[in-house]
Amino acid sequence: MTIYPKLHESFHICSNPNEVGIDIVMNRITGISDIMNFLDEHGINVIHFDWSGLVNEKLRLFLIVDMTNYKDTPEKMLEQIKSISSTIDEVTLSPVVNGKLIFTRSLFPLVISKSRGIILPVGVAEGMFEVFKEHFGDDMGTSILYHLGYAVGVRFYDRLLKPLEPNSLEELIQLLDAHLISLGIGVMKEYKIQSDEKFWLRVERVWECESLKGKVNKPAGNTFRGMLSGIFEGYLGHRVVVNETECMAIGYDACKFEVVSIK
Numbered sequence: 001m002t003i004y005p006k007l008h009e010s011f012h013i014c015s016n017p018n019e020v021g022i023d024i025v026m027n028r029i030t031g032i033s034d035i036m037n038f039l040d041e042h043g044i045n046v047i048h049f050d051w052s053g054l055v056n057e058k059l060r061l062f063l064i065v066d067m068t069n070y071k072d073t074p075e076k077m078l079e080q081i082k083s084i085s086s087t088i089d090e091v092t093l094s095p096v097v098n099g100k101l102i103f104t105r106s107l108f109p110l111v112i113s114k115s116r117g118i119i120l121p122v123g124v125a126e127g128m129f130e131v132f133k134e135h136f137g138d139d140m141g142t143s144i145l146y147h148l149g150y151a152v153g154v155r156f157y158d159r160l161l162k163p164l165e166p167n168s169l170e171e172l173i174q175l176l177d178a179h180l181i182s183l184g185i186g187v188m189k190e191y192k193i194q195s196d197e198k199f200w201l202r203v204e205r206v207w208e209c210e211s212l213k214g215k216v217n218k219p220a221g222n223t224f225r226g227m228l229s230g231i232f233e234g235y236l237g238h239r240v241v242v243n244e245t246e247c248m249a250i251g252y253d254a255c256k257f258e259v260v261s262i263k
């Protein structure tokens with residue numbers, strides 16, 4: 001399957017000095033095609049495009065464009081965009097820092113599944129694996145990561161999955177699949193339900209296992225395993241044990257999590 005990554009960028013590092021950011025406030029979503037046509041007709045290349053949710057019937061756009069082939073100034077471009085349509089309320093240049101980082105203040109906060117979201121690049125978040133191992137030792141570090149994941153899983157079920165009223169374990173797993181891929185946590189490859197007491201999932205690209213690939217000699221999905229425990233216990237109403245029996249961190253193509261009920 002071809003991968004089409006979602007670029008979640010509200011900032012951009014310029015690769016040439018002709019790149020500028022544009023913040024636009026619109027009072028109707030339908031005017032977007034007029035803006036795109038204008039940019040296309042003037043040889044202005046759109047590098048990035050992002051938008052907000054609707055608030056009081058208004059939305060905000062954030063575009064990064066390359067003006068290399070545009071004959072006029074950025075100010076002139078803003079003026080022209082403003083005059084395209086009455087659906088456009090405001091057009092301004094986005095702030096620039098350090099001469100090369102363009103960002104927007106208009107797409108805050110991030111909202112994921114109706115709650116506020118934050119984004120931590122994996123290369124930054126993976127620091128916690130090292131700190132737990134270093135300060136608490138391997139076993140204690142693993143246990144802390146599992147319990148962190150468990151606490152997240154309990155809320156993940158209560159706030160994201162339970163409100164969607166899954167009718168069966170299979171439907172819960174399908175809802176989990178949709179959330180894992182939408183949130184960038186991992187990609188469910190397959191699952192098998194022997195009964196509500198015994199089932200397994202195979203998940204590709206679990207973020208923590210991917211970042212620990214080749215650095216460990218045992219399965220590494222500790223927060224993910226904890227998260228699954230919290231989710232399935234929430235749904236089933238009793239304790240479960242989740243074991244990771246295959247892991248991409250130690251050479252498998254996906255991570256396999258086996259879930260068994262304890263009653």
Ligand SMILES: [Zn+2]
Binds near residue numbers: 206209220249254
């Ligand atoms: Zn794993």
